[in-house]
Amino acid sequence: xxxxxxxxxxxxxxxxxxxxxxxxxxxxxxxxxxxxxxxxxxxxxxxxxxxxxxxxxxxxxxxxxxxxxxxxxxxxxxxxxxxxxxxxxxxxxxxxxxxxxxxxxxxxxxxxxxxxxxxxxxxxxxxxxxxxxxxxxxxxxxxxxxxxxxxxxxxxxxxxxxxxxxxxxxxxxxxxxxxxxxxxxxxxxxxxxxxxxxxxxxxxxxxxxxxxxxxxxxxxxxxxxxxxxxxxxxxxxxxxxxxxxxxxxxxxxxxxxxxxxxxxxxxxxxxxxxxxxxxxxxxxxxxxxxxxxxxxxxxxxxxxxxxxxxxxxxxxxxxxxxxxxxxxxxxxxxxxxxxxxxxxxxxxxxxxxxx
Numbered sequence: 532x533x534x535x536x537x538x539x540x541x542x543x544x545x546x547x548x549x550x551x552x553x554x555x556x557x558x559x560x561x562x563x564x565x566x567x568x569x570x571x572x573x574x575x576x577x578x579x580x581x582x583x584x585x586x587x588x589x590x591x592x593x594x595x596x597x598x599x600x601x602x603x604x605x606x607x608x609x610x611x612x613x614x615x616x617x618x619x620x621x622x623x624x625x626x627x628x629x630x631x632x633x634x635x636x637x638x639x640x641x642x643x644x645x646x647x648x649x650x651x652x653x654x655x656x657x658x659x660x661x662x663x664x665x666x667x668x669x670x671x672x673x674x675x676x677x678x679x680x681x682x683x684x685x686x687x688x689x690x691x692x693x694x695x696x697x698x699x700x701x702x703x704x705x706x707x708x709x710x711x712x713x714x715x716x717x718x719x720x721x722x723x724x725x726x727x728x729x730x731x732x733x734x735x736x737x738x739x740x741x742x743x744x745x746x747x748x749x750x751x752x753x754x755x756x757x758x759x760x761x762x763x764x765x766x767x768x769x770x771x772x773x774x775x776x777x778x779x780x781x782x783x784x785x786x787x788x789x790x791x792x793x794x795x796x797x798x799x800x801x802x803x804x805x806x807x808x809x810x811x812x813x814x815x816x817x818x819x820x821x822x823x824x825x826x827x828x829x830x831x832x833x834x835x836x837x838x839x840x841x842x843x844x845x846x847x848x849x850x851x852x853x854x855x856x857x858x859x860x861x862x863x864x865x866x867x868x869x870x871x872x873x874x875x876x877x878x879x880x881x882x883x884x885x886x
Contacts, residue, residue, distance in 0.1 A: 582675025608710030667773035687723035707862030711741030742817035766820035
C-alpha cells in the first residue's frame with residue numbers, strides 16, 4: 532500500500548534562545564522528576580488539522596537556505612532522558628568518523644515533557660508530551676493534540692523540499708533505547724516516507740536496542756523457543772499499542788495493520804543489538820508485563836522479534852539484524868561502532884549479521 536501524508540504539514544523554522552537548567556546538587560533524581568539539562572536551540576513548526584505547535588531540535592546546518600552539498604540526512608532520536616544534545620553530539624561524531632561531514636546534515640529532535648516546559652518557562656506553543664508518550668506516537672498534551680509521528684512527518688517534509696536539498700539522496704532515521712522505540716513504531720505507522728521517495732530519496736531506519744517492539748498478532752516468544760499465543764490473563768494489556776495492534780493512537784487512523792505490516796517489511800530496516808545489552812534489571816528497561824512478554828532483556832527481545840518477522844515473512848522481507856560486539860546499552864558506542872557506521876553511512880560491512 533502506498534503511504535501518503537493524510538494532512539499537508541506546513542513547516543517553518545523558529546530560532547529560540549539556547550537555555551540550560553542545572554540539576555539538583557544531589558544528582559540522584561531520575562528522568563521521572565528531573566527536567567532536561569538543555570533545550571534544543573531551534574524548532575520546526577508542525578501544523579496539522581488538529582492544531583499547530585513547535586518541536587525543539589538541533590540542526591547542523593541552516594536548512595532554511597539551499598544546501599546543495601548535502602546528499603545525506605541523519606535524524607537521530609534521544610531516549611528516555613530526552614537528552615537530544617547528547618545524541619546530536621553522537622551523530623556529529625559519527626559523521627566525522629565516516630568522513631561525511633561535508634555532505635551530511637544531522638538533525639536531533641527533542642520530545643519534551645511538561646516538567647521541562649515548566650522548568651525553562653517555555654512559550655505555550657512548544658510541544659510537550661506525557662511521560663514517554665512520544666515513543667508510541669501519542670498526541671501531545673499541549674499546545675494541540677499533535678502526534679509525535681506528525682512531528683517526524685514535518686521533518687521529512689522539510690528534507691523533501693528540493694529547493695532546499697536539491698541533491699539529497701538518502702535519509703537515515705535512527706534511534707537508541709526509547710529513541711529506538713519511536714523509530715520502530717514510526718517505521719510501522721509513519722506516513723512521511725512518501726514525501727521523500729516521491730522525489731527520489733531513499734529512507735533507511737536504524738533501530739538500536741529498544742525495550743520493546745510492535746507485534747502484529749497475539750503471538751509472543753515461548754519459554755522453550757518459538758512463538759505462540761500469549762496468555763492474556765497474566766497481562767491483559769500485552770497486545771495494546773505500543774506492544775501490539777489494539778487501540779493504536781489517533782495518528783494510525785483506520786489503516787489496517789495488515790496493510791501496515793506489508794509496508795513495514797518492505798522498508799529498509801536495520802536492527803542494531805548490543806551483545807552485552809543483557810541486563811534483565813537495567814534501570815531503563817521496560818519491566819511492565821507487556822515488555823516482559825517480549826523477553827527478559829533487550830538483546831533477546833530484539834533477536835526474538837527479528838526471528839518473529841522472518842517466520843511471518845519467509846519471502847520478501849529485506850530487513851536485517853546486526854549484533855554489535857562488546858556493547859551494552861550505550862547509544863554512542865552503538866552508532867559509532869563499525870557496524871553502526873556501516874548502517875548509517877554504508878561504510879564497510881558488518882560481519883555479525885543475524886541469519
